[in-house]
Amino acid sequence: MKLLVGLVWLLSWLPFRVVTVLGWLIGQVIAALPTSRRHIGEVNLRLVLPDWSPAARQRLLRQHFVAMIQMLLEYGYCWFASRDRLKALVRIEGLEHLRALDGRNAILMAPHFTGLDLAGLRVSLETPVVSIYSVQKDPWLDAFFRAKRLRFGTGIIFARRQGTRPTLRALKDGYRLYYLPDQDFGHRDSVFVPFFGVPAATIGGLSRMAAATQAAVLPCYPRREADGYTLVIEPALTDFPSNDLVADATRMNAVIEAQARRQLHQYFWLHKRFKSRPPGEPDFYGK
Structure with missing residues (x-):
């Protein structure tokens, strides 16, 4: 693992366009392999884009593998780039919407792109930002990521297993929550609402x-x-939240779907978004 971190450090010195090309080359190779992730991506795209031809969905899946590999290679910038370089690499559009909320609690709803x-x-x-993370099994890797x-x-940052109380306290103390709400965490605390027309277990957090x-x-x-x-x-969403958890989850998924449709290849399609099913529905992904 330390060797991989060293490789990512080396990549951080490369220009963004060079990393883009490297990611494209590696992504094309990975996309052609018969992996479990490729199967998951094929299932997801068949579910959410049923009107597309199989060939069109395969092209999109290859583009997505490229985008995912490029993201992995770009972690060098995330871990090692200076403040000035990071600001140059990531522009912010719409910062005025956040600035307008100075003095008010705010949550940045950030789906998995x-x-x-x-x-x-x-x-x-x-x-100042507060976020929630999943603890890594490897103690060295977990400490490194933190x-x-x-x-x-x-x-x-707070570990997911700590619950929401520390996060809520930080929000009230003036931190803005960078919150990723769009993965399948099982039936607990979830409701089934549409995502690309498919019922998806959606947390109400x-x-x-x-x-x-x-x-x-x-x-x-x-x-x-x-x-x-x-970025x-x-x-800010108007009249949100309501008193209806299902209506709120439905609206959230509709917003995320609209974002994803603007750049389909950059949304995460390689995880089992539809793993949890309503009672009586079969597993989409196979055993």
């Missing part, structure tokens, strides 16, 4: 935390471009 970690670190240079996420002293802290919710997403990323911050 490539570049999400770069974007999270970048926005922490503009406002150190790199906190290396600018512009935020704090966004509306619960917004209600508990009277926080505004601003959808955001990173968009990979030829010379870096743009797009959209205006």
Whole structure:
């Protein structure tokens, strides 16, 4: 693992366009391999894009593998780039929407797009950020990831297993929550609402935390471009949360779907987004 970290450090010295080309080359190879991740991606795209031809979905899947490999190679920038270089690599569009909420609690709703970690670190240079992370099994790797996420002293992080109380406390203390709400965490605390027309187990944490802290919710997403990323911050959702958890989850998924349709190849399709099923429905992915 330390050898891989050293390789990523070396990649951090390369220009963004060179990493782009390397990612394209490696991604084309990885996309052609009959891996379990490729199977998951094929299932997901067949579910969410049923009107597309198989050939069109395969082209999109290859593009997605390229985007994912490029993201992995770009972690060198996330872990080692200076403040100035990070600001040059990740621009922010719509920062005025966040600035307008100075003095008010705010949640940045950030779905799983490539570049999400770069974007999270970048926005922490503009406002103190709190985020939630999954503890790594390898203690050295976990300590390394924590150190790199906190290396600018512009935020704090809490492990998912700590629950939401520390995060809510940080929100009330003026930190902005960078929150990723769009993966399948099982049936607990989830409701089934449409995502690309498919019932998806969706956690209600966004509306619960917004209600508990009277926080505004601003959808955001990173968009990979030829010379870096743009973090797009959209205006705060109006009349959110409501008193209806299902309605809130439905609205959240609709917002994320609209973001994903703008750049389908950059949304995460290689995890089992539809793993949990309503009672009686079969498993999509096979055993």
